[in-house]
Amino acid sequence: MKKNVKRFFSGGLGQLTIPIIAILLLVIFNLIRDPSFFSIGIAHNSDGNMVLAGNLISIINGASELAILAMGMTLVTAACGGQDISVGAAAAIAGSVFVKVLKSSGGNIHGGLVVAAFVAACIVAMLFASFNGTLVAVFKIQPMIATLILYTCGRSIAYWINGGATPTVSSPVINAIGSFIPGIPIPTPVLIVVLMAILFRLLFHFTSLELFTQSVGINGSAARLNGINSTFIKLLSFVILGVCVAVAGSIGVSRLGLINHETLLLDVEMDTILAVAIGGNSLGGGKFKIGGSIIGAYVIQMLTITLYAMKVSSTDVKAYKAIVIILLVVIGSPVVKAKFSKFASKVFNKEKKAVVKGAE
């Protein structure tokens, strides 16, 4: 037990230390502030289903798109040593395609059509991601600059897809994706996050993508001389992010029952990058942990909801968020970490010495 505690404080959990501490601090803070903050109740929703309700549920539910995007972003970050800032705009495009296909049938939206719409959204998102990926992997443009293009024009493209309108789609199927499947009390987006996490786990289990991505990210030159096609690995990371973008975009559309190309997942790219960073992943690429980024997404969402619960106005929330994030990033910085682990080892060594003396 003590060994584990020591390991934890000397950063032995590796990169997960900071995100876990962050989420624990937020939980403790909320428990002190309002012990009922995390109470989970059962309520009837507007469709008459029995569902779970409470702040915790809305945090986990609300972070779904962010968590999914963070998974893909982690991979791009690891392989390319840079970030894709066009995910929000790309999600608006994917969402628009999703709605366009749903609308094509003239109102009768059934399960098969939703699948077709999702596949179409996926393909389009992957195409745009390949465009980004090609600029980065083949033309060696810095990721942030390369994706600036789609960041700038993405929402205009989304605007064209539905002819400038913001059409609504209403159907039990869409409603089930955006909120609850009848009979299951857990919000569907949360289930989709779990599914995506499992898919990533399987991807890393049944392929060597993790090893290759890390190799390319840490030492591209050595990776190339060991026969790894780093262009392909980088491109692939973008395409996988593209899938995540399509999933997030489709969830976003299903929640509201409409596509608003101007506001769908607006500013999500910065939160996504932040989630990756809070997750302890180096933004310069290399070693990564998808789990860290997922926790990072929940940290951000819990922070937002906590602030709202404290009656902070929505215009002020961003400023408060920034303060907490500064703290997190500074605590997670190598300088502070080194100081902290030195301190921890001193404390524990003293204890050890005391124990030895006691034994004598």
Place this chain on the structure above:
Amino acid sequence: MQEDTLLQMRHIDKRFPGVRALNDVDFTLRKGEIHALMGENGAGKSTLIKILTGVYQMDGGEISVEGEKVSIRSPQDAQNKGISTVYQEITLCPNLTVSENMFIGRGKGAWVKHKALEKRADEILTKLGIPARSSQQLGSCSLAVQQMVAIARAVDMNCKVLILDEPTSSLDDKEVNMLFALMRDLKSRGVGIIFVTHFLEQVYEVSDRITVLRNGELVGEYLTKDLPQVDLVAKMIGKELDELSDLSEGDVHEENYNEVLYEAENLSSSDAKPFDFSIRRGEVNGFTGLLGSGRSESVRAIFGADKVNGGNVKVKGQNVKITHPIDAMKHGIGYLAEDRKRDGIIAELSVRENIILALQVMNGIFKPISRSEQEAFADEYIKALNIKTASRETPVGSLSGGNQQKVILARWLLTHPDYLILDEPTRGIDVGTKLEIQKLVLKLAEEGVSVTFISSEVEEMLRTCSRLIVMRDRHVVGELKGKDLNQAQVMKTIAGGEA
């Protein structure tokens, strides 16, 4: 204490988690001497230097400069006390001018008087006989000159103690001589120089005194002229060198095979001029020549590491196309690159992941080697090559240079290559490991693996290779075998006598 003692380190202790890096080590430097600090990798040389330059803090002991007890808290602090270091990797800014590099970070206030500084820089450069102009961009100078500029910078900062950490490892003979001349000049001005190197000949050429460390402990301090080279090596590795003599006296190994394994005609790449080359099964041959003669570029072309421009390549008699490393790997060729840090290790990944990397790439992304198999492979090679690591999950970057090299060797051995290209496998690693690698090469050859071996130490190549291809100015200028395989003939061919 003697009058001329410049620096004294006494009873220095330094511990790292789980390791005692230095244990009660003494070191004394006198005014106007060149003092070689010797030891195998892991002996504690770097740790001692880093304590002296304030990178690490010692756990015990004391340091005095000119008789005065000092504590050195940071590299900046060390510089203020007159202790300067010039590292193996040059740490200047290649895109600034020579004078800017000499004065960077030393000015007071924001305004820089370029003209005045350049004039001053030129004076120093002339005084020290360094062939560079102050207004020249540093990147346009040769590596040797860049290093000398770094030294000039240190000298101008009134350094009393100058530490040169492997300064000659990327210089050719002429440049080494230039550097030595500068070192002797500084010595005559009373500067004390600590010289860290792996090249034994250079120690004997330039140093006055030698301190030997082994496993973090002081072995002794000797006058260079009183310590024969064989004794020095024995003190460094702590055992008599029968094994070394074994190797050097052993005949060039018998060649058991006649099949030509690899054959290239007119092979050329973006960096290598067209050349012909072939190697038989179980043969050990080598490329030799001065730095920049094109020896590395040639083997890189064989492996497809640079853009291949043309040529006919046959592996086992079949025409093949090798334009990327993966093609070469699929035809059973492995390549250990010259620059271990840049082209070899994936520093943050574990020893295990580094070992299985090449095999995994050959298997393809969809056939991952299972974790238990990876562990078995890693354990097997850690044992077989005697890799010293805390565990198989230790990041490879934290291993010593020699052990990192063994990990990369393990990586290629695991792919069971027919043909292994080793470019400078023994550079910057200790004598004991060098020997192990040479033995391994001969053992592989006996098992039928062809090996191309490149080393800047001709002696080492003569011990292992049965055929030497000599290069000069990017062309093959000769091929030596049999009785021509001796140092004199190699030198003559490199220098341009008739082969």
